[in-house]
Amino acid sequence: MKKVGNHKSFSRIFFGLAFLLVTSLSAFAQDAVKGKELFNANCAACHKLDGKATGPALRDVASKYDKEWLYKWIKNSGDLIKSGDALAIKVFEANNKIPMSSFPQLSNQDIDDMLAYTSEPLPVVEAPAPVPGGQAASDGSGISNNVILGGLALVMAMLVVMLFLVYSMLTKIADAKGLEVVKKNRSLMTFFRAYAKNQFLVLVSVIMLLLVSAFFAYGWMMQIGVDQGYEPLQPIHYSHRIHAGENGIDCKYCHSAARVSKHSNIPSLNVCMNCHKSIGEVAESTATEEYSKEFYDGEIDKLYKAVGWDKDVQAYTGKTEPVKWVRIHNLPDLVYFNHSQHVTVAGVECQTCHGPVEEMEIMRQHSPLTMGWCINCHRETNVKVEDNAYYKKIHEELSKKYGVKQLTAAQMGGLECGKCHY
Secondary structure, eight states, rough: OOOHHHHHHHHHHHHHHHHHHHHHHHHHHHHHHHHHHHHHHHHHTTTTTSSSSSSSTTTTTGGGGGGHHHHHHHHHHHHHHHTOOOHHHHHHHHHTTOOOOOOOOOOHHHHHHHHHHHTTTOOOOOOOOOOSSOOOOOOOSSHHHHHHHHHHHHHHHHHHHHHHHHHHHHHHHHHHHHHHHHHHHHHHHHHHHHHHOHHHHHHHHHHHHHHHHHHHHHHHHHHTTTTTOOOOOOSSSHHHHHIIIOOOHHHHHSGGGGSSSOOOOOOOOOHHHHHTOOOOOOOGGGSSSSHHHHHHHHHHHHHHHHEETTTTTTTTTOOOOOOOOOOOOOOOOOBBBOHHIIIIIOOHHEEEEEEEGGGGGOOOOOOOOHHHHHHHHHHHHHHOOOOOOGGGHHHHHHHHHHHHHOTIIIIIIIIIIHHHBB
């Protein structure tokens, strides 16, 4: 009976420990999830888990410092430095003496949750399985490009051989029946002579040829300078889909001169660094099938190289490289176009001329930007006169003249040649 009692006691202890272990693991998993939310909300602007940003990488930070010290450092690092704490001063100086924001609102439990998140092991990325035969996998088509090119080359070679054989056979036939070929040639010459003597047929043919030639020549010449759909690749890939679309950045934040100047400026790299000084990589959700996370991160590295930013030490090196951007929208020199007059005075949205830029991965010329296109816009667009003293008096006079409440740009003189040409 005593042995049985001991056995029961051992079982209870065993299951109790197992229950505590499972509960602890579950609590750790929940804490790590909550810690990730807290990390993204409070720390992600200056820190990464596995790379240096404004602050150092924080993976396994709990194993490097005492937890009680971390509580004090996170809640108010400034006070800890002023107190003369040797470790605090050392960390401060090792990170370029950049002051860290204080988070007194975080409880010890919140900090424990974040430490649980930073203590998670680095995810292992499995290498793609090798393709039998030692060749790289194709782009999903199932057929290698080398196979396709080889097949096309074989078909071309067969066509050349067949044409050579046919030509040889026709030559032999022509040699055997030379008289019939001569007769046939004589009949063709007779036909062309009869055609040349008929002046009416010759005149009609010449007129038709001139009209067809003029039609195609006019169509070709009308396309000169019309670059609708032009979509060049830039030296640094910039996705309007990510910036203007997913992140909702206003067009005039980067192209600030469009509000006050004739020209819409190409943003300087310093404008890019306002954000990318702290954003050295994109989120996994940003990647697409065509553009991977590694691709986007590589383009950010190009920006760093051009502006002279060392992301490891978080400082400018002074070594810069010019970026040779490719111009997309280009009006002839004889055309006057003022961005501020349209954007600020008229209140025209950027998408009216440039299309849905928030959906474009690569920027392209959406509109034809031809004279006819501009004139149609002036005929259809009403002038914005609300809270616009510039147009108040002239709008009152022209409204009475035309008998309308709203005036189009054309009725305000938008079709006069001197408005756009000078």
